[in-house]
Amino acid sequence: MSKPELSGKKGRCIVCGEVAEGDLCFKHERALEELRSKYTSWKAAFGYNVQEYLMALQKRKETGEWTKELIAYIVANKRFEMLT
Numbered sequence: 040m041s042k043p044e045l046s047g048k049k050g051r052c053i054v055c056g057e058v059a060e061g062d063l064c065f066k067h068e069r070a071l072e073e074l075r076s077k078y079t080s081w082k083a084a085f086g087y088n089v090q091e092y093l094m095a096l097q098k099r100k101e102t103g104e105w106t107k108e109l110i111a112y113i114v115a116n117k118r119f120e121m122l123t
Contacts, residue, residue: 054112063109070106075122089119 051057052064063071074096081092093110096102102110113121 054108066105067109070103070109071121074106074109078122089122
């Protein structure tokens with residue numbers, strides 16, 4: 040599966056501004072990979088669409104800081120396609 044084209048500045052993370060090889064720094068790239076890999080399971084189990092999935096994760100205390108930062112960026116910028 041190919042990644043969607045992101046629109047951030049090259050060299051800086053679009054979420055936190057840290058140095059990045061692409062549009063996301065290592066920690067937010069890893070968070071995105073985890074979000075993508077687990078979405079199918081959540082969708083099958085709960086019937087969530089992408090936005091519902093992100094909102095459910097945002098509320099969980101077990102969700103990590105990097106993931107919550109990425110979710111906040113995706114929701115604020117309506118970038119739900121990043122997970123597909």
